[in-house]
Amino acid sequence: MALGSDDLWPGFRSGFVAVIGRTGVGKSTLVNALVGAKVSITSSRPNTTRLPVQGVLTRRSFQVVFVDTPGFHKPRNIFGERQNASATSSLDAVDLVLVVVDASKVIGPGDRFAAASAPRSSYVVVNKIDRITRRQLLPRLAAAGALRFEGGTGDSGSAECFPISSITGKGIDELVQAIGARLPEGPKYYPDGILSDSSEIFWTAELVREQVLSHVGDELPHSVACRVVEWEWPLIRCEILVERSSQKPIVIGAGGRNLKAVGVAVRKQLPPGAYLELVVKVEKNWQRREDSLSRLGY
Numbered sequence: 001m002a003l004g005s006d007d008l009w010p011g012f013r014s015g016f017v018a019v020i021g022r023t024g025v026g027k028s029t030l031v032n033a034l035v036g037a038k039v040s041i042t043s044s045r046p047n048t049t050r051l052p053v054q055g056v057l058t059r060r061s062f063q064v065v066f067v068d069t070p071g072f073h074k075p076r077n078i079f080g081e082r083q084n085a086s087a088t089s090s091l092d093a094v095d096l097v098l099v100v101v102d103a104s105k106v107i108g109p110g111d112r113f114a115a116a117s118a119p120r121s122s123y124v125v126v127n128k129i130d131r132i133t134r135r136q137l138l139p140r141l142a143a144a145g146a147l148r149f150e151g152g153t154g155d156s157g158s159a160e161c162f163p164i165s166s167i168t169g170k171g172i173d174e175l176v177q178a179i180g181a182r183l184p185e186g187p188k189y190y191p192d193g194i195l196s197d198s199s200e201i202f203w204t205a206e207l208v209r210e211q212v213l214s215h216v217g218d219e220l221p222h223s224v225a226c227r228v229v230e231w232e233w234p235l236i237r238c239e240i241l242v243e244r245s246s247q248k249p250i251v252i253g254a255g256g257r258n259l260k261a262v263g264v265a266v267r268k269q270l271p272p273g274a275y276l277e278l279v280v281k282v283e284k285n286w287q288r289r290e291d292s293l294s295r296l297g298y
């Protein structure tokens with residue numbers, strides 16, 4: 001008997017998998033690699049992911065909903081505290097947790113904090129193995145395997161470790177198989193073809209922020225926020241907020257160079273015909289103001 005598109009494979013498994021870890025270890029790059037599509041923005045700047053984003057991987061016999069989370073870090077203001085809290089609360093009611101660490105860095109307090117927030121049954125994902133030699137990998141795996149989990153003792157073998165590279169794809173298939181095997185029987189949470197829970201409006205603002213982060217250098221990643229204020233297809237107006245007027249020219253660049261490059265790079269990722277208007281505005285100290293954070297959806 002042929003299965004119709006609405007029929008579930010017998011014994012279909014599904015579940016939610018939280019992806020947590022220190023900022024910059026490559027959680028969002030990993031989720032994109034697992035899903036096989038770009039569902040979360042990435043950058044080399046700290047605290048790129050600010051709100052949990054769901055990325056969906058659907059196979060014939062299972063569906064995984066990955067929950068990409070803001071990276072754990074030492075908070076500098078209420079916004080930082082909110083991001084850490086939202087990562088922690090993403091751990092509620094998930095079926096599995098992936099604790100991601102960076103193979104090219106030594107295990108630090110942020111990694112220990114992430115592991116300590118996660119259940120013992122979590123997987124440890126040692127990412128960025130393309131950055132190290134085979135000889136360096138063994139001690140890194142041992143250090144990752146010794147992380148102490150909630151209620152755990154830190155004995156060796158306390159959590160299963162997966163060495164991977166989210167950039168080259170090495171180890172991703174093995175990780176997907178292992179995740180699939182751990183899921184309980186369950187429904188399809190998202191229909192076929194849906195890859196993420198992001199709205200078009202949120203996603204477009206994220207694409208703009210990603211490009212701003214890549215064009216402004218290290219000066220102000222934390223100070224930038226983006227929001228779409230008008231969506232009258234094909235016109236999309238997106239505001240780029242900074243915290244101080246001195247930051248405006250940095251975003252705009254000499255002769256508008258940065259803003260232009262941001263617009264070109266974002267438009268390439270939008271449906272054809274989009275007319276994207278970018279406006280840089282000052283919203284004083286938005287990271288420290290509850291009203292601004294709420295308006296921005298943070």
Ligand SMILES: Nc1nc2c(ncn2[C@@H]2O[C@H](COP(=O)(O)OP(=O)(O)OP(=O)(O)O)[C@@H](O)[C@H]2O)c(=O)[nH]1
Pocket residue numbers: 021022023024025026027028029030041042043044045046047048049050069070071072127128129130131164165166167168
């Ligand atoms: N070489 C290498 N670089 C990687 C790999 N995975 C991620 N990166 C890079 O690491 C940087 C951070 O990646 P993200 O995916 O944004 O990291 P994140 O953990 O989501 O960061 P936050 O959202 O700030 O918590 C980016 O420059 C990525 O290109 C990898 O496997 N190998």
Ligand SMILES: [Mg+2]
Pocket residue numbers: 027028029040041042048049068069070071
């Ligand atoms: Mg991220």
